Amino acid sequence: MPNNNFLIQSISHNKVRHLFSLSDSELTKINAIKIIVDKSPGYPCRVSLEDAEIGETIIALPYRHHDVKSPYRSSGPIFIREKCTQANLEINEIPDVLTSRLLSLRAYNKQALMINALITEGKDTKKSLIKLLSNQKVSYIHIHNANPGCYSCCVERVIK
Secondary structure, X not given: OOOOOEEEEOOOHHHHHHHHHOOHHHHHHOOOEEEEOOOOOOOXXXXXXXXXXXXXXXXXXXXXXXXXXXXXXXXXXXXXXXXOOOOOOOOOOOOHHHHOOEEEEEEEOOOOOEEEEEEEEHHHHHHHHHXXXXXXXXXXXXXXXXXXXXXXEEEEEOOO
């Protein structure tokens, strides 16, 4: 029987926490900007995997989420919350931030080549991940918010 267990990984807080110590002009140099959240949901944090609350400060920045030697190397915009904690999910756990959005799932092999993709309603995320992971050539999956196309998180196969 194939192993379809998975673990959703957020962006490491260590990679981005320094950004909040930068001035506005320093952020501009790296194409980033501070924003005060004016609606929720709407600004999903890629570190905490939670939606930012109204009034919170976030940074919008470009992020190379697929930094590989492949034609599928990719970057795009993400949001990070100023006061967030690192997401620490259990095996096969789906965070709430994913359950209410239309998602694009992109499955990659060990050579970082996309070998499958699908669009899913957030409520069907777990079922869709298991379906993609039933192909044992799938090494990992990237989840994007389908409408804006923004990267959300990485899903890694877990051997139990």
